[in-house]
Amino acid sequence: MLKSIGSLLGIFLFVALLSQYTDFDLFFSDLFFNTNQNQFILQGENKSLGIMLHDYPKYLFMLFAVSIWLALVTSGLFKKNFYQYYFSTRELLFISIASILIPTSIWWSRELSAMHCPRELVIYGGESLYLRILDSIPVNWENGQCSPSAHASSFIWLLSLLIVKKMKKQTWVFAYLMIFILSSVQIMRGAHFVSHIIYSIIIGQIILIVLKMSFYNKNNKF
Numbered sequence: 458m459l460k461s462i463g464s465l466l467g468i469f470l471f472v473a474l475l476s477q478y479t480d481f482d483l484f485f486s487d488l489f490f491n492t493n494q495n496q497f498i499l500q501g502e503n504k505s506l507g508i509m510l511h512d513y514p515k516y517l518f519m520l521f522a523v524s525i526w527l528a529l530v531t532s533g534l535f536k537k538n539f540y541q542y543y544f545s546t547r548e549l550l551f552i553s554i555a556s557i558l559i560p561t562s563i564w565w566s567r568e569l570s571a572m573h574c575p576r577e578l579v580i581y582g583g584e585s586l587y588l589r590i591l592d593s594i595p596v597n598w599e600n601g602q603c604s605p606s607a608h609a610s611s612f613i614w615l616l617s618l619l620i621v622k623k624m625k626k627q628t629w630v631f632a633y634l635m636i637f638i639l640s641s642v643q644i645m646r647g648a649h650f651v652s653h654i655i656y657s658i659i660i661g662q663i664i665l666i667v668l669k670m671s672f673y674n675k676n677n678k679f
Contacts (some may be wrong), residue, residue: 461666469659477591484574484651489645495582497575497647510642515611522556523615528551546622551672555617558668559661563610566660568650573601576647590652605656606649609640614663620669634657 475481489498499507528538529549538547571594577583585601588594613636619629636658643649 462663465659465663465666469656470653473590474658475591476650476652482652483580483587485651486581486647488645490575490581490647495547497581497645499642499646500576507642507646511581511608511646514639515608518611518615522553525549525552525556525588544621547672551621551668552614552617555665555668559614560607561663562612562664562675563605563613563657563660564607565617566605567607568601568602568655571600572600572604574603574648575578575644575650577601577603604642604653605660606643606653607657608643609654609657610661611657612636612639616665617668620665643671649661 471597473553486497491498491657494501499510515592525540526545528547529542531548532538532549534543544552571586572588575581577585578587579585580587584618586595588598589600590604616629616632619625619632633652637654640649640657643654644651652669
């Protein structure tokens with residue numbers, strides 16, 4: 458478990474250095490920026506589509522999370538729930554905690570972020586300067602609160618289902634891919650860089666590892 462956390466921290470450092478000393482983030486954001494209209498492809502005329510692609514999946518998985526919480530309550534009170542053929546009460550508790558802790562932790566991290574979102578940057582028609590993750594924060598700087606991606610956290614907690622069901626590596630790869638695809642709408646809206654999504658996945662994965670150590674340790678009281 459500790460090796461896994463170490464590997465994730467290594468990936469975080471690699472991505473941080475990559476975004477700090479290369480134009481890694483700018484390269485991918487440039488792909489979705491229309492220089493003629495000075496806006497991202499899901500802004501302007503396509504703004505409504507961007508909102509739909511952003512809101513609908515997020516609300517769908519929020520409803521799923523609420524259903525998990527309700528199932529946990531009914532399982533504890535009445536020993537029955539509508540997921541009883543799929544998840545035990547212990548598994549529902551694990552998933553419920555993950556669905557709260559991961560979004561909350563990522564949201565809190567984002568609130569402390571000094572970096573502004575792409576569409577707010579001067580290079581993309583905004584008014585703020587491009588600040589990389591390891592740059593010194595200028596005096597009187599107003600935090601942009603953009604990294605990591607809070608939107609990505611709407612989906613990352615779903616990885617807890619893969620843990621309780623002990624899914625194979627192929628399923629994990631598919632899940633990571635789907636999370637990135639669902640989150641990438643924010644890149645096309647100019648709301649996040651690629652690295653922001655990667656940071657969110659790393660934070661979420663570390664939380665899941667810690668939760669797994671707590672829940673499935675022989676000495677725990679859960």
